[in-house]
Amino acid sequence: MHAIVVADPGDSSALVPTEVPDPEPGPGEVLVDVAASGVNFIDVYHREGRYPLPTPFVPGSEGAGTVAALGPGVADIAVGDRVGWQGVLGGYAQKAVIPADRAIPLPEGIDPEQAAAVLLQGLTAHYLATSTYAVQPGDDVLVHAAAGGVGLLLTQIVKLRGGRVIATVSTAEKEKLARDAGADEVIRYEGFAEAVRALTGGQGVHVVYDGVGAATFDDSLASLRPRGVLALYGAASGPVPPFDPQRLNSGGSLYLTRPTLAHYAATREELLARTGDVLGWVASGELKVHIGGRYPLADAKRAHDDLQGRRTTGKLLLIP
CATH class of the missing domain: 3.40.50.720 (NAD(P)-binding Rossmann-like Domain)
Structure with a gap:
């Protein structure tokens, strides 16, 4: 499959399009055909080595797509389900393995691009305004x-x-x-x-x-x-x-x-409660998602350059 791989952290040239073997889901995991991956500053921090990760790695911590295969022990998700995720590395690829307990079911009325554009940043906005300081x-x-x-x-x-x-x-x-x-x-x-x-x-x-x-x-x-x-x-x-x-x-x-999102969505119950609010607002039209740019997966370097250069508005997506 096509993926973006970081072997040596650094500037955006560290994002190298590479052919890698298809991943296989392990116990409690699902394999997802990725429809869209969100581009976020956390990806930049990972690429730069500001938040060190073992190398080589596939960046990208947010995305959405369709479940293609189930690992052992997965009972509440089926092949063909549409799911999104955030906080799980490996999204800059055509396929990604996601822990089943971090997979977020997508309701009717939410397409994968919307989900990939709203989950990480929408959940961040949600916890900030409802929990870190609950706006009155x-x-x-x-x-x-x-x-x-x-x-x-x-x-x-x-x-x-x-x-x-x-x-x-x-x-x-x-x-x-x-x-x-x-x-x-x-x-x-x-x-x-x-x-x-x-x-x-x-x-x-x-x-x-x-x-x-x-x-x-x-x-x-x-x-x-x-x-x-x-x-x-x-x-x-x-x-x-x-x-x-x-x-x-x-x-x-x-x-x-x-604050950081991981501590505000630490349990599946809290994760689903927050995503229920965010995706519900999107489906009802109360929360509008602005997609500022769609890039082919191979153009991940350009997407990072545009994001860091403050040449963008809204959310950037990579489309495998």
Whole structure:
């Protein structure tokens, strides 16, 4: 089968199209014919070696397709079922082996491309807005990179929960996307802390959802009201350097958390509860999924370059 293999971590040239043997499902696993694979910053971190993995490996931690074979002991999934997954390595390929307890049944009305475009980022947006800081009606919320994959979904979920969204974007095109997703206010990154203060009567926001990292961290803290929460869920601009926790005190007894999806979908029950909400909203039209680009599997390098170069909006997919 065709797959993308990383033998030596590094820049996007480490993503090498390769012919590899078809995988076989083991006990408690299913083999899936991949219809689409999501492209995410976690894939970049794996490729770069920032999150080290044994090499060689097939990257890609999100996808969807049709079950082609069952391993021993799988009883609640059948060949021909449509499933999606996230958090399982090996999606940049024509076939992938998935633990059966991480396979997510796709409801009617959800096609595999939608699922591959929404699962990882939709679940991230879901846990951020419902658990890390549970948005309440009337809350002021700052969403960074609001025209990105997580940002567009997070903006919509915050609005579903009654929050007011202040969105940061870098271009006029991205501003339109953020406004179409429901953002109440859209600002640029330069001087955003001052803009946030002006838009909140000097109070600051209840929560900042920050997937940008180093470039926004200081002003994100400065955008919070007393006892506000900075949910630092990513580092697209690089990791945040060490800092003095006393800054949280002087800023107004602030909270800082560095959450990750694995800890918010640790059990199958929680995984299915969150995916039930997200896929239900997509099926009903309450949550719109924006696919910003579809690339042939062999063009994984170009997809990574476009993602890191901030030349994209919404979600990028690889199509085997």
